[in-house]
Amino acid sequence: MIKQNLHTHSLFCDGKNSIEEIVNEAIKKNFSILGFSSHGEINVDGVSKIKHADLERYKEEVKMVKDKYKSQINIFLGIEEDVAGERYLEGFDYIIGSCHLLGNMAIDNSKKGFIELFNDKYKGNIYALVKDYFKEISKLCTYKEVDIIGHLDLYSKYNEEEEFFNFSDQKYLSMVYKMVDEIIVSNKIIEINTGAIARGHRKSAYPHKNILEYMAKKNAKIILNSDCHDKDFLDCAYLKTIELLEKIGFKEIMVLTENGFVSKSITEFR
Numbered sequence: 001m002i003k004q005n006l007h008t009h010s011l012f013c014d015g016k017n018s019i020e021e022i023v024n025e026a027i028k029k030n031f032s033i034l035g036f037s038s039h040g041e042i043n044v045d046g047v048s049k050i051k052h053a054d055l056e057r058y059k060e061e062v063k064m065v066k067d068k069y070k071s072q073i074n075i076f077l078g079i080e081e082d083v084a085g086e087r088y089l090e091g092f093d094y095i096i097g098s099c100h101l102l103g104n105m106a107i108d109n110s111k112k113g114f115i116e117l118f119n120d121k122y123k124g125n126i127y128a129l130v131k132d133y134f135k136e137i138s139k140l141c142t143y144k145e146v147d148i149i150g151h152l153d154l155y156s157k158y159n160e161e162e163e164f165f166n167f168s169d170q171k172y173l174s175m176v177y178k179m180v181d182e183i184i185v186s187n188k189i190i191e192i193n194t195g196a197i198a199r200g201h202r203k204s205a206y207p208h209k210n211i212l213e214y215m216a217k218k219n220a221k222i223i224l225n226s227d228c229h230d231k232d233f234l235d236c237a238y239l240k241t242i243e244l245l246e247k248i249g250f251k252e253i254m255v256l257t258e259n260g261f262v263s264k265s266i267t268e269f270r
């Protein structure tokens with residue numbers, strides 16, 4: 001069975017555990033592939049990031065555990081690059097491209113912060129917010145180094161009860177479908193991210209089921225990640241999400257190997 005997570009935060013940014021603690025937990029939970037993806041540098045206060053001075057130490061520590069535990073688990077060095085932050089082109093096995101900010105306002109730091117963004121900056125207009133957010137995702141699509149587009153509908157983190165918009169709104173969905181098409185053309189992998197379930201904000205993974213159905217129809221490349229900030233949630237909601245993906249019609253999931261990304265049958269993940 002394949003068990004993989006390439007979206008893992010540690011003490012190098014806003015995660016709760018050390019690199020080695022997470023590796024030990026992953027081995028205990030029977031993971032076969034684990035990738036670290038510290039937040040890259042970004043010049044905005046109050047946003048989690050790796051300190052520039054720590055970057056080399058981060059790389060060395062991940063390489064150390066990669067070698068130390070190589071008989072038990074395949075470990076990879078990655079980074080979660082924010083579109084508004086520094087771009088890292090060298091020395092990583094893979095890069096997740098994400099957008100966490102609109103202007104200098106964080107999308108996902110707190111519900112209070114999101115309400116401020118939604119009400120003050122966008123006057124309650126979800127289409128305007130999503131339009132600006134997708135402009136940022138479009139930029140990530142042009143970055144050659146980016147392999148995976150992280151949490152595609154992050155702006156829905158606090159929308160479980162559809163407080164801000166309706167997940168089935170056709171005008172909204174047509175904007176998302178266009179974005180999905182663009183990501184597919186740019187040959188990026190779209191992340192299925194269970195992080196908001198671990199934090200108790202959502203009951204299902206990003207992207208929403210309505211988006212997943214379109215992605216399956218279009219044969220989008222996908223990867224399953226937990227966006228782990230706490231080792232206890234390293235495989236949060238994995239089985240139920242795999243079941244949902246299969247039911248929706250996905251046949252394959254991408255995995256990272258020493259020779260890059262390859263697709264594997266979804267049946268190998270359960």
Ligand SMILES: [Zn+2]
Pocket residue numbers: 080098100150151
């Ligand atoms: Zn993120």
Ligand SMILES: [Zn+2]
Pocket residue numbers: 007009080227
């Ligand atoms: Zn993350």
